[in-house]
Amino acid sequence: MMEGSPATSLITTGNESLPAELETRTAQRFRKVPGPGLWLPLLAGMLFLAMWELQLFHRLFDLKKYQLPLPSAIYEALRDNFSLLLSYTGYTLAEAVLGMLIGSASGFVVALAATAWPRWGGGSLTLVAALNAVPIVALAPIMNLWFGDGIGSRAAIVTATTMAAMAINACKGMSAVDPLALDLMHSYAAGKKEVFRYLRIQNSLPYVFTALKINTTASMIGAIVGEFFFSSRGLGYLLSNSIKVAKMPLGWSCIVLAAVAGVLFYLIVERLEKVFIRWHSSRRA
Amino acid sequence: MSLLTAGMPEIQLDNVEMRYRTEAADVLALHQVTLNIAKGEFVSLLGPSGCGKTTLLRLMADLLTPTGGNVTVAGKSAKEARLARKYGIVFQSPVLYDWRKVKHNITLPLEMMGVKKSVREEKALELLELVGLQGFADKYPWQLSGGMQQRVAIARALSMEPEILLMDEPFSALDEFTRERLNEELLSVWSKVRSTIVFVTHSIPESIFLSDRVFVLSPHPGRLSAVVDIPLPRPRTSGMRNSQQFYDLVSRIRGSFEGV
Structure with missing residues (x-):
């Protein structure tokens, strides 16, 4: 789950020539030219889309076009229903974010x-x-x-599905504390509350962010599947309806938008993680 | 310096016994240890692994409770002394909090005591200078080498200006060169703060170089087997490590181990 317990401080080397070493590290960090790490996956993605558009997969798996719509058809559906899709994406994302925040906090x-x-x-x-x-x-x-068929009921579903990942991870982070760090707290005559305030909570942060990242995707699933049942709006609602009436390209455009929204949500949390735990070993270039 | 210098010993152990009860066995870690450490004295607890030297230090720190006998620290019970923050402690690993910058690691105890921020910042800079780490205040622990991290740990222990400094093999994870330099630096720091220091080590030369007195412990069961006065003059210099007197002390201490 995590790369090593965050509380263990590394005894690196005995030599004191570290500042020089640091400079090279920083230099490496800034020497980021878009290399094969960027264009290779991009190329692979484009190849994949091209094969899909040329119906290679259809021949391979014996699929009809209504079973797997072509990328061009999905794009058309997306373009024709753009404002509706955009507002539904916002609606579903709001459910996911709200539920995820409440679930993670609890x-x-x-x-x-x-x-x-x-x-x-x-x-x-x-x-x-x-x-x-x-x-x-x-x-x-x-x-x-309990909460009606509005945003509240899906937020509640998402809350229920995101609470455990946070509770279990954060608990691990709060208890996986270096015993000597605890001894140190005792030597300062610290009470239980101070041990949490100065040690356990910070120690849990890397675990907390792991849980938040898991919860971004879990919350999108919760919100979309929640909408299958009683909702009259949202990506999940539109998706299930489109499939029922065989509007496959529209259904697929919902899937595409859900994926995009999910990735965006994830990237925002990842960005926050970088800001909040700059000190963590995973940040050491 | 000996017991003559102070009326009341700073640390007093009276017939202390420590027994660990596990399911498999009943281990006697320390057997009837009685010793006095005077105020301002630098003493070492020396012995091989398993002799109970770390246990002894943890008893003084009230991180362990003895199963027999009495521990008195600064005129109080060990627990009262801990609650009154009478000692600073340095462990074998630096145990710096990764999420705090160096200066905030150093002032952690002060922050917990509610000392004002401006005072804390000033103290941090003063202590960084004392341990020779000027300019590192805003670094994170991972940006420092092992030796530097341990110096930060010493500065942190000194930040509350404790009467007593307890050090549990603080340099044993470092290479020989860094260790010898830090030994000299520790003595220079001590000459400025003049606190009582109890230093746990398994290195005979290290204990001699640093201490006024060396308490030699032997294992199975852990017990005090000798107390050796170190009459080397102060300030101590690295050249003393090569003196005949130093060699004599090494062989004398080596001879005092029982059953090793």
């Missing part, structure tokens, strides 16, 4: 409790894991009953 609180009072807090972790195991098919009607 997961973090559960982790705090589970670490502070392991005796009964451990039980709350199990409870959250159980909640996570409830399928969305079962959650959707219940949440619809």
Whole structure:
């Protein structure tokens, strides 16, 4: 999950000529010319699209065009319904982000409790894991009953599906603390609260961001699948309806937009991670 | 310097016993250790692995509770002394907090005590100069070498101006050259702060070079087997490591180990 526990400080070398070493590291970081790392995947993607458009996959897997619409048809559907698709993407993304924030925040609180009072807090972790195991098919009607068919019910579904990843990861980060770092806290006569404030919470940050990254994709799934059932808006609603009435290109354009939104959401969280845990070992060039 | 210099010892261990009970066995880590350390004294706890020297230090720090006997630190019980923040501690690894810049690592204890920010910043710069790390205040720990990180750890331990400095093999993970230089630097720091230092090590030359007195511990069970006065004059210089007196002390201490 993580590359090494974040609290263990590295004893690198005994020599003190490090500043020079640092400069080379920095130089390496700025010498980023778009190399094969960028254009190779780009080329592969274009090749893939071209093969798709030339119906190579259709021949290979014996598919009809209504079963797998061509990229050009998907693009047309996207262009023709652009404003509707855009507003639906915004709607679904709002559900996902809102639910993910609430779910991750409550997961973090559960982790705090589970670490502070392991005796009964451990039980709350199990409870959250159980909640996570409830399928969305079962959650959707219940949440619809509780929160109506608006944005709230999907946000609630997403909350339920993102809480566990955060609770479990954050709890790991708060308890996987260097024992000597804890001793140090004791030597300062620190109480439980201070140990959290100065040590455990910071120590959990890399784990927290791992959970947030997992939750970006989980939240998109939760929101879209949640919309299959009682919604009258959103990408999931449009997707399931388009497929029902065999408007395959429109359905596929929903999939494309969901993917784009999911990737954007992920990239934003990844960017935040870079800002917040600049100190972490994974940032060491 | 000896017991004569102070009326009340700074650290006093009276018949201390430490027993670890595990399912498999009952291990006697320390057996009837009685010792006094005077205020301002530099002493080493020397011995091979398993002799209980780290355990002894952790008892003084109240990070362990003895199963028998009494530990008195600065006139209080070990626990009261810890709660009154009477000592600073340095471990074998630097244990710097990765998310804090060097200066914020150093002032961590002050921050927890509620010392004002301006005072803290000033103190950090002063301590960085003391340990020879000017210009590194805004670096993160990973940007420093092992030796530099350990110096930061020493500065952090000194930031609350403790009466006592407890050091648990602080230089044992470093190479010989860095270690010898840090030994000299530690003595120069000590000559300025004049706190009582208890220094755990398994290196005979290191214990001699640094200390006023060396407590020699032997294993199975861990016990105090000798106390050796080090009459080398201060300030100590690296040249003393090659003196006849130094060699004599090395062989005397080597001879004092029992059952190793």
